[in-house]
Amino acid sequence: GENVEQHPSTLSxxxxxxAVIKCTYSDSASNYFPWYKQELGKRPQLxxxxxxxxxxxxxxxxxxxxxxxxxxxxxxxxxxxPEDSAVYFCAASIRGFQKLVFGTGTRLLVSP
Amino acid sequence: xxxxxxxxxxxxxxxxxxxAFWCDPISGHATLYWYRQILGQGPELLVQFQDESVVxxxxxxxxxxxxxxxxxxxxxxxxxPAELGDSAMYLCASRSRQGDYGYTFxxxxxxxxx
Numbered sequence: 414g415e416n417v418e419q420h421p422s423t424l425s426x427x428x429x430x431x432a433v434i435k436c437t438y439s440d441s442a443s444n445y446f447p448w449y450k451q452e453l454g455k456r457p458q459l460x461x462x463x464x465x466x467x468x469x470x471x472x473x474x475x476x477x478x479x480x481x482x483x484x485x486x487x488x489x490x491x492x493x494x495p496e497d498s499a500v501y502f503c504a505a506s507i508r509g510f511q512k513l514v515f516g517t518g519t520r521l522l523v524s525p
Numbered sequence: 526x527x528x529x530x531x532x533x534x535x536x537x538x539x540x541x542x543x544x545a546f547w548c549d550p551i552s553g554h555a556t557l558y559w560y561r562q563i564l565g566q567g568p569e570l571l572v573q574f575q576d577e578s579v580v581x582x583x584x585x586x587x588x589x590x591x592x593x594x595x596x597x598x599x600x601x602x603x604x605x606p607a608e609l610g611d612s613a614m615y616l617c618a619s620r621s622r623q624g625d626y627g628y629t630f631x632x633x634x635x636x637x638x639x
Contacts, residue, residue, distance in 0.1 A: 449630075455632070456633055459627045504567075511573070512570060512573060512581060513570075513628060515569070516567050517566060518566065
């Protein structure tokens with residue numbers, strides 16, 4: 414079945430460092446790849462997304478890259494801040510944009 | 526900013542009891558999803574509606590779970606009887622018919638079965 418793998422499960426960095434989270438997907442027809450940030454006890458919130466016709470997208474300190482050939486995509490956070498601490502989920506669309514399959518999450522801890 | 530409304534926010538129920546969750550999507554959003562998120566894991570799709578029709582319920586445990594969206598607007602997810610393993614966050618999300626590909630999630634209902 415459709416599957417999204419996410420690594421690492423936990424990531425600890427010092428404030429100001431960069432953080433990279435990687436995901437791979439199994440469905441070659443996937444064409445939409447969002448990233449969600451979830452703070453403890455709160456709902457997942459969309460922070461950035463990328464479509465299959467684009468290789469890279471950037472929004473201030475956050476960027477996402479996509480390699481369709483290898484079927485993997487990554488989230489890059491630069492100049493991390495303590496408020497970036499949260500669980501981050503990647504997802505890949507199935508059957509066009511109809512359904513999202515989520516990764517298992519990465520707990521990011523940014524220490525001051 | 527438009528939001529997806531969910532209630533209740535928290536629910537504690539005893540094993541074998543019935544429990545129901547409610548979701549009101551963003552106005553005009555034709556697609557509605559119910560996801561279950563077990564602590565420490567990613568959300569898993571339970572059921573997807575397009576207007577009032579079920580599009581995908583392949584992961585819904587139909588012996589105990591049911592979902593409906595009778596008028597194509599708000600939706601109810603029911604569990605009967607609840608089991609200990611049902612303890613999780615139940616998230617509702619909605620998406621417009623076209624042009625907006627990102628989901629908007631509600632705040633969820635945290636269910637604890639004791």
